Amino acid sequence: QVQLVESGGGLVQAGGSLRLSCAASGRTFSSYTIGWFRQAPGKEREFVAVISWSGGITDYADSVTGRFTLSRDNAKNTAYLQMNSLKPEDTAAYYCAAAGGGSWYRPSDYDYWGQGTQVTVSS
Secondary structure, X not given: OEEEEEEOOEEEEOOOOEEEEEEEEEOOHHHOEEEEEEEOOOOOXXXXXXXXXXXXXXXXOXXXXXXXXXXXXXXXXXXEEEEOOOOHHHOEEEEEEEXXXXXXXXXXXXXXXXXXXXXEEEO
16 A cells, blocks of 8 residues: 655746655555646646656656656655646646556556645636
């Protein structure tokens, strides 16, 4: 079992920045790929970013590439999503998730989920 807790969400003006954290406890954090997804009201949960177990590989949705950066500190069992140049369309609940397998881009690829943190970007 892996327990994930997100934090760092909030209300920010367009163009601002937030850093989300995903703190893990339980089984070895460094064994898992960590992904971030987001879900706006009335929409499906969508992929945002992913980082491999070592941190050596990252990938991003086209909508956030160049603005968001995902990193991890395995010694602290924490992953970080730095979000810059935020836009109103980034408003959503953001979820981190842990995957033990080789597929990374669908919610169904992930075994464990956090409870989510709300990000609201005002125009």
